[in-house]
Amino acid sequence: MPQRLSTKTSRRPQPIRRAGRDAAPLNATAAKLLVAAGDLMIERNSTDISLSDIAEKSGVNAALVKYHFGNKDGLLLALLARDAKAEIENLAFVMEQPISPTEKLRRHIAGIINAYFRFPYLNRLIHLLLHDGSETTAKEVKRFFVTPLFEFQRILLAEGIVAGEFRKFDPALFYTSLVGACDHLFYGRQMGSRLAGGRMTDDIRRQYIAHMTDLILGGMLARKSAIAPMNDKTKKYRRAG
Numbered sequence: 001m002p003q004r005l006s007t008k009t010s011r012r013p014q015p016i017r018r019a020g021r022d023a024a025p026l027n028a029t030a031a032k033l034l035v036a037a038g039d040l041m042i043e044r045n046s047t048d049i050s051l052s053d054i055a056e057k058s059g060v061n062a063a064l065v066k067y068h069f070g071n072k073d074g075l076l077l078a079l080l081a082r083d084a085k086a087e088i089e090n091l092a093f094v095m096e097q098p099i100s101p102t103e104k105l106r107r108h109i110a111g112i113i114n115a116y117f118r119f120p121y122l123n124r125l126i127h128l129l130l131h132d133g134s135e136t137t138a139k140e141v142k143r144f145f146v147t148p149l150f151e152f153q154r155i156l157l158a159e160g161i162v163a164g165e166f167r168k169f170d171p172a173l174f175y176t177s178l179v180g181a182c183d184h185l186f187y188g189r190q191m192g193s194r195l196a197g198g199r200m201t202d203d204i205r206r207q208y209i210a211h212m213t214d215l216i217l218g219g220m221l222a223r224k225s226a227i228a229p230m231n232d233k234t235k236k237y238r239r240a241g
Contacts, residue, residue: 026078030068032058034079041121047076047128073137076129083119084145087111091152101160102217108156109216110209112182117205120186123179150175166220182212 026034036058040049051072055062069075094107116122129141153175160166185208186200 026082027068029060029064030078033060033065033068033075034082036060037075037079038083038119038121041125042119045120047121047124073129073133076125076133077137077140080122080125080129080141081144083122083125084115087115088145088148091148095152095155100165101156101163102165102221104156105160105217105220106213108152109178109182109213112179113185113205113209113212116183116186117200120200123183149179153178160220164222167222169220178216181215 033054036054037049040053040057041047051062051065054060054065054075065072065075069078090111091108094104094111097104126141126145130138130146133141150171154171157166157169157171157174161168185204
């Protein structure tokens with residue numbers, strides 16, 4: 001269980017390190033296997049895919065999974081590392097920007113939803129590897145994804161409290177609430193289809209970012225004056241989503 005909120009802000013989330021056999025650049029065959037696995041999860045709206053499914057989709061012999069990734073867990077771990085890499089590395093970038101904690105949180109919410117829009121299976125893949133994978137796999141997921149994300153949020157909450165912008169929140173509960181809420185639109189295909197008229201669109205993505213930002217900040221802000229007025233650069237960023 002993650003530690004409770006500390007107001008110390010000296011630590012920064014560490015950039016993702018590529019996990020296991022994904023440490024070296026992927027060759028064309030390994031990359032093809034990852035693409036096939038991700039595409040299958042999107043098509044089926046499920047992480048329940050087999051090595052034979054991946055082999056058929058990719059046109060690659062299933063035996064090559066062992067050669068490139070060791071086993072199915074290794075392949076899925078490499079897929080998560082590939083998909084989450086830019087998102088995790090962006091945390092440190094956002095944290096160092098000369099903007100208010102409130103604006104950092106706005107960008108973070110948009111970043112999570114954008115990641116799920118691109119990879120709607122992402123959160124389910126994380127849970128699969130954490131709870132159904134090996135102990136080694138679970139430790140890797142915590143090291144390169146869960147811990148940096150949680151630490152970013154813990155530090156951001158602390159900075160917002162010190163700045164007088166946020167009320168106090170338990171960071172573990174905040175992590176669960178934010179990540180779960182951002183994921184649900186993409187996890188619940190039936191609800192998403194109703195909202196999106198049968199498919200998830202870029203317009204729905206933008207609407208959900210605005211909705212989640214208003215919802216989260218509406219319960220967090222200590223006072224309305226804590227919200228700094230948006231300058232032209234911030235407005236441009238928010239329009240771009």
